[in-house]
Structures are given as structure tokens and as C-alpha cells.
Amino acid sequence: MAAGVATWLPFARAAAVGWLPLAKKTMPKPPVDNSSRSDEILYLNVSGVRFQTWKNTLDRYPDTLLGSSEKEFFFNEDTEEYFFDRDHEMFRHILNFYRTGKLHYPRHECIQAFDEELAFYGIVPEIIGDCCMEEYRDRKKENQERLAEDTEANESMDAPLPPDSTPRERLWRAFENPHTSTMALVFYYVTGFFIAVSVIANVVETVPCRPPEGRIKDLPCGEKYQLAFFCMDTACVLIFTFEYLMRLFAAPSRCKFMRSVMSVIDVVAIMPYYIGLVMPENEDVSGAFVTLRVFRVFRIFKFSRHSQGLRILGYTLKSCASELGFLLFSLTMAIIIFATVMFYAEKGTKGSTFTSIPASFWYTIVTMTTLGYGDMVPNTIAGKIFGSICSLSGVLVIALPVPVIVSNFSRIYHQNQRADKRRAQQKVRLARIRMAKKGTTNAFLQYKEDRGRDSDSTALCVKNRSAFEHQHHHLLHCLEKTTNHEFTDEMTYSELCMTESVGFRTSRSTSLSSQQGAQNNPTGCCPRRARRRAAMRLANSTASVSRGSVQELDTLHIKTTSIPPQTRSSLNAQADNLKLNCGEQDFTAAIISIPTPPANTPDESLPPSPAPIPGILRNTRATAFTHETVKISSL
Amino acid sequence: DLMTMVCHRPEGLDQLEAQTNFSKRELQVLYRGFKNECPSGVVNEDTFKQIYSQFFPHGDASTYAHYLFNAFDTGHTGSIKFEDFVTALSILLRGSVTEKLQWTFNLYDINRDGYINKEEMTDIVRAIYDMMGKYTYPVLKNDAPKQHVDAFFQKMDKNRDGVVTLDEFIFSCQEDENIMRSLQLFENVI
Numbered sequence: 046m047a048a049g050v051a052t053w054l055p056f057a058r059a060a061a062v063g064w065l066p067l068a069k070k071t072m073p074k075p076p077v078d079n080s081s082r083s084d085e086i087l088y089l090n091v092s093g094v095r096f097q098t099w100k101n102t103l104d105r106y107p108d109t110l111l112g113s114s115e116k117e118f119f120f121n122e123d124t125e126e127y128f129f130d131r132d133h134e135m136f137r138h139i140l141n142f143y144r145t146g147k148l149h150y151p152r153h154e155c156i157q158a159f160d161e162e163l164a165f166y167g168i169v170p171e172i173i174g175d176c177c178m179e180e181y182r183d184r185k186k187e188n189q190e191r192l193a194e195d196t197e198a199n200e201s202m203d204a205p206l207p208p209d210s211t212p213r214e215r216l217w218r219a220f221e222n223p224h225t226s227t228m229a230l231v232f233y234y235v236t237g238f239f240i241a242v243s244v245i246a247n248v249v250e251t252v253p254c255r256p257p258e259g260r261i262k263d264l265p266c267g268e269k270y271q272l273a274f275f276c277m278d279t280a281c282v283l284i285f286t287f288e289y290l291m292r293l294f295a296a297p298s299r300c301k302f303m304r305s306v307m308s309v310i311d312v313v314a315i316m317p318y319y320i321g322l323v324m325p326e327n328e329d330v331s332g333a334f335v336t337l338r339v340f341r342v343f344r345i346f347k348f349s350r351h352s353q354g355l356r357i358l359g360y361t362l363k364s365c366a367s368e369l370g371f372l373l374f375s376l377t378m379a380i381i382i383f384a385t386v387m388f389y390a391e392k393g394t395k396g397s398t399f400t401s402i403p404a405s406f407w408y409t410i411v412t413m414t415t416l417g418y419g420d421m422v423p424n425t426i427a428g429k430i431f432g433s434i435c436s437l438s439g440v441l442v443i444a445l446p447v448p449v450i451v452s453n454f455s456r457i458y459h460q461n462q463r464a465d466k467r468r469a470q471q472k473v474r475l476a477r478i479r480m481a482k483k484g485t486t487n488a489f490l491q492y493k494e495d496r497g498r499d500s501d502s503t504a505l506c507v508k509n510r511s512a513f514e515h516q517h518h519h520l521l522h523c524l525e526k527t528t529n530h531e532f533t534d535e536m537t538y539s540e541l542c543m544t545e546s547v548g549f550r551t552s553r554s555t556s557l558s559s560q561q562g563a564q565n566n567p568t569g570c571c572p573r574r575a576r577r578r579a580a581m582r583l584a585n586s587t588a589s590v591s592r593g594s595v596q597e598l599d600t601l602h603i604k605t606t607s608i609p610p611q612t613r614s615s616l617n618a619q620a621d622n623l624k625l626n627c628g629e630q631d632f633t634a635a636i637i638s639i640p641t642p643p644a645n646t647p648d649e650s651l652p653p654s655p656a657p658i659p660g661i662l663r664n665t666r667a668t669a670f671t672h673e674t675v676k677i678s679s680l
Numbered sequence: 681d682l683m684t685m686v687c688h689r690p691e692g693l694d695q696l697e698a699q700t701n702f703s704k705r706e707l708q709v710l711y712r713g714f715k716n717e718c719p720s721g722v723v724n725e726d727t728f729k730q731i732y733s734q735f736f737p738h739g740d741a742s743t744y745a746h747y748l749f750n751a752f753d754t755g756h757t758g759s760i761k762f763e764d765f766v767t768a769l770s771i772l773l774r775g776s777v778t779e780k781l782q783w784t785f786n787l788y789d790i791n792r793d794g795y796i797n798k799e800e801m802t803d804i805v806r807a808i809y810d811m812m813g814k815y816t817y818p819v820l821k822n823d824a825p826k827q828h829v830d831a832f833f834q835k836m837d838k839n840r841d842g843v844v845t846l847d848e849f850i851f852s853c854q855e856d857e858n859i860m861r862s863l864q865l866f867e868n869v870i
Contacts, residue, residue, distance in 0.1 A: 050734050052713035056765070056868045059772040060748055062780055063787045064861050067805065068834060070860040075869075084709050101709065124746065146716075451699055486737050508810045516869075524736075528809055528828070530816040532738055538815040 051105050051112075051513050058516060061523050069529035073522045076515030088126035094133040095126070102143050107511045109167040114511070135162040142168065150177035156184040174357075186466060188479065206438065214259065216295035233351070236288055240347050243281040247341050250274050282318040285344075306359075307350060314344040361454050368449060376413070379442050381411045383435040390428040397424065413439025490534055492518045688721035688764040700766050701774030707766065714762050722759040725749050739813030747804060751787040773869055779848045780863055795843040801829045 058075075065072070087103065089096040089111075122130045129136070129315040135154065139162065142148040150159060150173055159181075163170055173181050210218075219229035250267030257269065267274050289311045296302035317337040349355035362369070384405035391399040396420040399405050408421040412435050423432045492514070525531050533541075681750065690696065690711070697704050723731075732745035752760050752768045771779050786792070790800045805825040812820065814847070836844045836852040853859045 050731075052717055054735070055869045057732060057867060059769050060732075062772045062863065062866060063748070063751070063784050065806065065859055066781075066784055066836075066849070067808065067828065068859075068862070069831075071858045072865055084705075084712075099712070101713065144716075313854070452744050482737065520735065524808070524811060528812055528824075529826070530809075530812055530818060530820055532812065533815050533817040537817065538819070540694050541817060543821050641728050675806060 051107060052101075054513060054516055054520075058520050061520055064523060064527040067524075068527040070526040072526050073519060076512070089136075090121075090124070090126045091133040091136040092129070092132055094136075096136070096140055098140065098143070104513070105143060105146075106168075107513045108186065111139075111166060112511075113167075114168070132158070132162065135159065139163075139166050139168065142172075147174040148172055148177075149174060150181040152180060156181070156188050156250045160185075169481070182470075186470070190466065202279050213295050214297075216291065217297060220295060222290055232288075236284065237348070237351050239281050239284045242342055243285075244342070244345050246274060246277050246281075249346075260516065278318065281344075285315045285347075287417050288314065307347075310343060310346045310349075313340055314347060317341055356676050365454060372447075375442060377550060379413065379438065380409045382404055383413070383431070383438075386431050387423065387428060387435070387470070390425055390431050391423055394424050394428075398422070399428075409435060410437045414443060432520065487534065488514065489521050489532060493532075687719070688761050690721070695765060696763065699763075700770035702766065702770055703868060710769070711762060714765060722761050724759045725763070728752075728760065736811045736813075738815065739811045741811045743807035743810055744804075747787060747790060747807060750790070751783070773866060777854070777860065777863055778850060781844065781853050784844050785849050795845055796849070797843045798833065800828060801832060801844075802826065805829050805832075 047655075085100050086101050089098065103111045103116075110116060116127055119129055121125045135151075135158070138149055138151055148168065160170065170181070175476075219226055219232070223229040223233035251265050253263035253265040254269045256264050257260060289308070292308070293299060293302060302308055317340045320337055349359065384402050387408060388399050388402045388405045392396045399408065410416075411418050411421070412432060415436060417436075423429050457470075521532065543612050693704055693707060693740050696702075696707055700707070702710070711811040713833075715730075718727070728749045729742045729745040732748065734742070749760070750756075752764050754764060754767070768783070771783050775783070783794070788796045788801060788804055790803060802825055805828050809820060809825050816819075833842075833844065835856075836849055838852065
């Protein structure tokens, strides 16, 4: 629980006196606190430095090492002090946490050492005070990032393959991390070389070479040495095809691989060749064929596998897409405006090159980017004025977004890195806080379950529970008794809601056997429902018993048939809670005697499906009975 | 802001020992805890609600804490000092049966007019049920507080005039063995 709560527990318990006149059932007995009530000073020896503090101070946080009985493991009988073989400087801060309720992070300490100390003393780092939390988090993040980079680098490089990996996995790994094996490295460089060769060939084949004999005009080399270039192209494409097919085979997920950017580039690089092969030497289609050859230049993008920088550039361009889009949009707006203006300004002039607005686009773009080719020039005065405005605004329109984009590059790049890490931490933090909160609420339910299981012993020390927890649970127990309702968790609550909406359907078979049968169904919620059915039957009997809740009878019954009880009902079976004036034998007697009358009556007296839930209404139906019965006070 | 730093110091230890049923040692322990949590020496209502709510994470304890606060704050100053705290604890833990019942009556009598009527009791009971939260077994019905109150009045209101006076209350509680027995339960809390 949160800070200092242990101090207030006695007052909360005292205030429970206010519930007593209202309570529908008797209060459970409080836990016996055997520990000495008087406060004492404890001596803590941490690596030779002696600290002293009140026992109560440490008891404030019972879920830490010093606050729980765990510290007894460190108790040294000879010197009568608790000895911890840890750093005493850090211990100072930890002890101050107990004293003031706030944990501070000493800036000069190593973050990991501090974390380890906190882990040792069982203190969650989340409770570091706001004053020191930011510093702590920054340092921790820095540390984690550095560690993550190191491990990542190590992993990706040198992690040895598991010995039983298939050749397919090995092949994939060779492709993704060429540094792992020599063969992979050789293949990597060979493909790189061929990409370069292919690109250079594409470039060179357009250079004009000296014409062969009998011709005057210069020929591009591609046509002169057609066969040579064709062979080189074929060789490159063969290598690329082979590489692509190998990757496709080795990929763990073929669909995902085929959709990835790199594989698309690969396909685009090799397709034109194959298309050109199958296409006939037709003059009509050869125009399209020539266009296809342009795509060969995309082979240069295959270099991005070989260059980390290209990949980063591609990624950041993708993430800056919105800024680039905005730049484009504003440019388009400006172009349209100025082109329109220039067109109408130059409209009247004879021999004007501004033939239409789209034609003026070219002028506007050339002017705004300060290129100024001079192929289109305004002649009128109005045109010249607007032209100069156009060029001035061009500088502004272009120059303004560029720094924004550049700063966006770095901002987005770093931000992406930081955002991912922060998100991961936040999830962990939230999960931890949720767990801690659930732990508190579930602790009581868990406590009830444990008590239920251990039904034969009256001593309630099932687990090693602190005095604080005992008292707190007793307090919650009192509240339950006051209101005659019990705490449950969400799951059983929703189950209950479902059951109620369905309504009770009681079987018509005779009591004992059917009850037995119902009891023998061990799984899930059926036992509960079966018990409720049995309970309903018993409740409706005319020879009804005065009881606080029929659940008790159910559980008494269960006790005799020795089925592991469910939590709620078993709690009521606790001997110390019920003011029973009969022993074990009488229970059995009472149980056996009671069902026989209902064997005759339920068939007539049972309503088809009594909608109201057992509980309060049953109390009103109860009639006074003899000494055998369980006497529970109820208002 | 400066005004909230006003520190309240309790009267001397001897006086408190004389006024309450605690020993000096116990008062020391109580004060150390109190002072640590509230260095200014007083607890205001919000802090009180926060503290009390920590014990009942399942539901909403703020309404009941409000009534409890008023019961502790006998001087109606809006804050609980250490003396109020210790006086109330002394009654609840070490007081006689009559004193305890009187304190409880005071708690229920929200407007301090000497009578508990149905509305006050319904408020109190509803506040108690709020503390249980949503997930209970059996499922909490909307009229559960009302029925509880009706049963209470059935028992306590002897002359059936619709209100419960202090005498009726004490008398009815003394009749009920279980209440008497459970009043002893909390003796060893400190």
C-alpha cells in the first residue's frame, strides 16, 4: 500500500466501531497480534556504519525488505543488530525514504547501482519523488539505450546460428548479414560489382562512338558493340535473377518478402530484360520497349542493400512526406497564381511566348527557382513588374520550407527513436502500476480463499502475513459483515450477473441424491449454481430453518461431502464466526433431517423460476426453529 | 500559502494522558505517526478522505470519510488536530460501552439535532455500501441500503415515531448481545 498507510490503520479500525450497530452479522475475531506493542529502536549495521531508527518507521512500508519479516534473516544475535553487507551511502537514501516517505535519487550515483539497491530492499522505483523522477528516468533511458545498442550490435554481428538450423535459414541469414560467412561476403561484393557494371553499361552505351567504315554519323556505342553490350546485360540480369530467386527461396515469409520494397526494386530491375526478350522485333512496339529500358536505371537502387545511408535517407524522406507535400502544394498554388497573372499581362503582345497558362507554368517555375533560362521573357511593363514579383517571391516560397524540412529531418529522426523507447517504458510502467493496484484488491480475496481452504484449523495463519495485512483484512471483513455482502472480483461478479438474468431453474428430483449429483460437478461455476439450486430447494421448504444465509447450510453440507469449497461460501463456514451452539455431529444431524421434508414439498411448492436472488429475501422467509439450528443475528 | 504552514502543537503530554485513556508511551507512538504524516499538526478533510480511501480500494470511501471526519472534528473547525484524533481514539478503543455508543450515535446523527431520522441513516448506510464497490457477492441491489435502514429502524425505534433518540439507541444496542460482544473486539488495536 502507499506511503504511511500503516500508521493510519489503527484509526481506521477504531472507526469501524461505527459499523457495529448496523452490522447484519457478527464481526469476525480480530487477528491476534503477538508482537510487542511498545515501540523500540532498531539498530541497522550497514557495512560497519550503524543506523538507528524506530521499529514503527520501518513498519510503514510492510512490502519492503526492512518493513517485513524478511529483515529477520539479517539479524545478528551476537551483536543484536541487523547487518546488511551493502553500500551504506545508498542506504542513507533508502532509510530516508522510510522516514520521510519520499525516495530521492542521488545524482552522483550510478543508475544501475541505485536500481540494484532498490531491488534488494524491495522498493519499487516508481515511488521516486517528483523532484528526482525526471533525472532518474533520463539517466535510466540513456543507460538502456546504450546497452540496447551494444547488445544489438553484438547480436546482429556475431550471434552464432543454432546448430540445427536448416540450410534455408542459413541461406537467409547469409543474405541478411553478409558479414557472417565468407561465401556470403563474396556474394555480396559480386552482386555489388555487377550492379555497378550494369549501371555503367547503361550509361556508356549511349555515348557516341566512332562510326564503323561506310558511315558518317556517330553511332552510340550501344549500337556499335551491340552484341557485347547484350552479353553484359544478359550476364547481369542472370546474376540478379539468380539472387532474387535465392532470396525468395530463403525468405521465412515469402508473401512478406515479395511485398517488401527491396524485392519490388529487384523485380523492376530485371523485368524489362525479360519483356524485351519475349517482345517481337516490331517497329510499333519497339517504342514501348525503349521506354522499358529506362527502368533499367532502377538497378542503381539495388545499392541501398549495400548502403545504410541510402536506407536512412529513404526512411526519413518517407517520414517527412507531409512536409514535402506541403512544400509542393504551396509551390503549386504560387505557380498557378503567377502563371495566370503573367499570361493575362502578356496576352496582348505580338509574338509572345506566353501562349497559354500551362505554357506560363514553365516560365513561373524557372523564375521562382531562380533558374532564369531566358527562353520565355516578359515584354510588357506589367509583365516585367509581375515577373520580378514572381522571382522575389520564389526565393521566399522555396527558401522557407527548406530549413523546416531539414530541421524536421533531424527532429523526426531523433523523435522516432526516442518515441519508440518511451512508449515501451510507459507500457511497462502502466502495467506495473496496474499490477500493484490489483495486488492490493486481490490480496483480500486471496486471503479469503486461503482461509477457506484451510477450514479445519482455527488458527488463521495460512501464509506468512504481516500484522498490518491481518488487521486490514479483518477490517474489510467487518465491513462485509456489516453489509452482509461480500467482496468478489470482476469475473465472478459478471458470472453472477449472467446467472441471475437466466433465472433459477431447479430440478424436480428428490433432494439428497440430486444434491449429491450436483455437488459432484467440480468444474467452473456449475458447483455454485448447483449449490444455489440446492439452496433454493431448502429455502422453499416449509420446515425452513432460521439461518442467516442459506449459503451457510450449503457449505456445511459441502463440508460433510468434502468437496473443495468455493471461496465465498466457505468463509461462512468458519467455525469462529458463527455463534454455533452445536458440535460437528449435530451439523450432520441437522442436514440429514432437513432435506427429507422437502423431498415431498418441492414438487408443489417450487415456483417455476423464482427471480429474486437468495439473500435478503430468504431471511424474511425464515421462521423460528429449535435449538439445533444455527443462530445468526440479523436485523 | 503562508497560512497553511501554520503548525499546531498539541497540549502537553501529561494533559493528554489525563484527558484520555492512553498511557504516555502510547501517546508518544501515536503522535510520532501523526506528526510524520501531517507535519503541520492538523488533518484537513481532503487529506482525511485520501487516507481513509486507501483502506478501501474496491469502492468509494469519500462519503463515509466525510461523515467520519465530522464525527472526529468535534469542534467543527474543519480540521482534525491531534487532540481530536486522540480523544476519539480513546473513546473508541478504551471508552465505556455508553461512550462508544454515544460516539456512534453522534456519527449517525449528521445534523447533530439529537435525533437520527431515516434520511440520515439512509445516507450513512449508502455511504457504507459505497465502500464495498461494484463487485460483490451477492450482487448489490439498489434497495439494499433502504432495506438495511428499515431493519435498523425496526429494531431501534421503540416508540415508532420515525426517529431514534440517544436513549432508544443505547437501550436497543444494550439489548443486542452481538453488538455488545463486538464492541469489545477492537480493544487491542493500539
